[in-house]
Amino acid sequence: MAAPPNPFEQQKPISGVKHVLAVSSGKGGVGKSTVASNVALALAKTGARVGLLDADIYGPSIPRMWGALNQKPELNEGRKLVPLARFGVKLMSIGFLIEEDTAVVWRGPMLFKAMDQFLRDVDWGELDFLLVDLPPGTGDVQLSLAQKVPLAGAIAVSTPQNVALTDVKKAIDMWTRVNVPVVGIVENMAWFNAPGGEKLQLFPKGSLDAYLKEKDIAKLGEVPFHPLVGMGGEAGIPVVETHPDSAESRAFIAIAESLRGRLQ
Numbered sequence: 569m570a571a572p573p574n575p576f577e578q579q580k581p582i583s584g585v586k587h588v589l590a591v592s593s594g595k596g597g598v599g600k601s602t603v604a605s606n607v608a609l610a611l612a613k614t615g616a617r618v619g620l621l622d623a624d625i626y627g628p629s630i631p632r633m634w635g636a637l638n639q640k641p642e643l644n645e646g647r648k649l650v651p652l653a654r655f656g657v658k659l660m661s662i663g664f665l666i667e668e669d670t671a672v673v674w675r676g677p678m679l680f681k682a683m684d685q686f687l688r689d690v691d692w693g694e695l696d697f698l699l700v701d702l703p704p705g706t707g708d709v710q711l712s713l714a715q716k717v718p719l720a721g722a723i724a725v726s727t728p729q730n731v732a733l734t735d736v737k738k739a740i741d742m743w744t745r746v747n748v749p750v751v752g753i754v755e756n757m758a759w760f761n762a763p764g765g766e767k768l769q770l771f772p773k774g775s776l777d778a779y780l781k782e783k784d785i786a787k788l789g790e791v792p793f794h795p796l797v798g799m800g801g802e803a804g805i806p807v808v809e810t811h812p813d814s815a816e817s818r819a820f821i822a823i824a825e826s827l828r829g830r831l832q
């Protein structure tokens with residue numbers, strides 16, 4: 569009897585790209601796109617060559633976060649899409665290819681095709697890191713990425729409370745099943761540095777740390793909540809660019825350094 573087809577046989581590296589990293593979470597709104605954007609920029613500031621692919625087909629937010637709304641990437645002579653360059657990071661988003669208020673209603677096979685195009689029909693050039701900002705959850709987009717390309721690893725983003733952790737556990741379970749190493753967790757909106765110097769816990773602290781210890785998963789960093797972070801996202805310039813010395817930016821930079829240490 570013939571062996572069942574192995575979907576992971578389609579995996580092919582992207583030539584010129586060293587490390588492809590998935591940025592995922594179980595939940596929406598925990599700050600995946602914010603973390604992906606600021607860590608991408610922080611990596612670029614450490615001298616790495618960085619690309620950021622926005623594969624959140626349900627809610628692409630990279631165009632807005634990088635001041636690139638309504639930009640249309642050009643095709644080069646080899647008929648590949650040319651990523652936009654912002655602050656030294658190469659950007660590509662599903663949002664560049666569809667109108668802002670248009671919903672994407674795609675089934676699995678179309679998603680697989682779209683993912684392939686984003687990985688291979690984009691002129692990424694030489695990159696040390698390609699970060700992929702994923703939609704929340706454990707669905708076709710995540711699986712198609714894992715099947716199309718060997719991933720250096722996945723980063724999961726969580727907020728402190730247990731409702732977020734429950735979903736992060738599912739994301740980690742999914743990566744483990746498809747043999748993608750989990751590089752670590754970023755705890756976002758971990759606290760708020762109040763003007764009086766007090767450290768305010770905006771969300772109740774759940775059992776994230778105990779879970780990470782039990783599973784031997786690294787915590788890559790803790791990013792405080794600060795309105796500047798959200799404002800950067802709205803204004804289209806990530807906070808690491810506008811306020812590099814803020815506590816939040818320093819947290820993003822430390823995460824980038826940790827990633828560089830883990831992935832040579």
Ligand SMILES: Nc1ncnc2c1ncn2[C@@H]1O[C@H](COP(=O)(O)OP(=O)(O)O)[C@@H](O)[C@H]1O
Pocket residue numbers: 593595596597598599600601602603629756757791792793794795796797798799801802816
């Ligand atoms: N550390 C933070 N401090 C303040 N606001 C944040 C922080 N992280 C994310 N946000 C805000 O939270 C909202 C959701 O973040 P986003 O990155 O879009 O989440 P996701 O991609 O997981 O859906 C955005 O408005 C963003 O600006």
Ligand SMILES: [Mg+2]
Pocket residue numbers: 600601602624627629
């Ligand atoms: Mg997002």
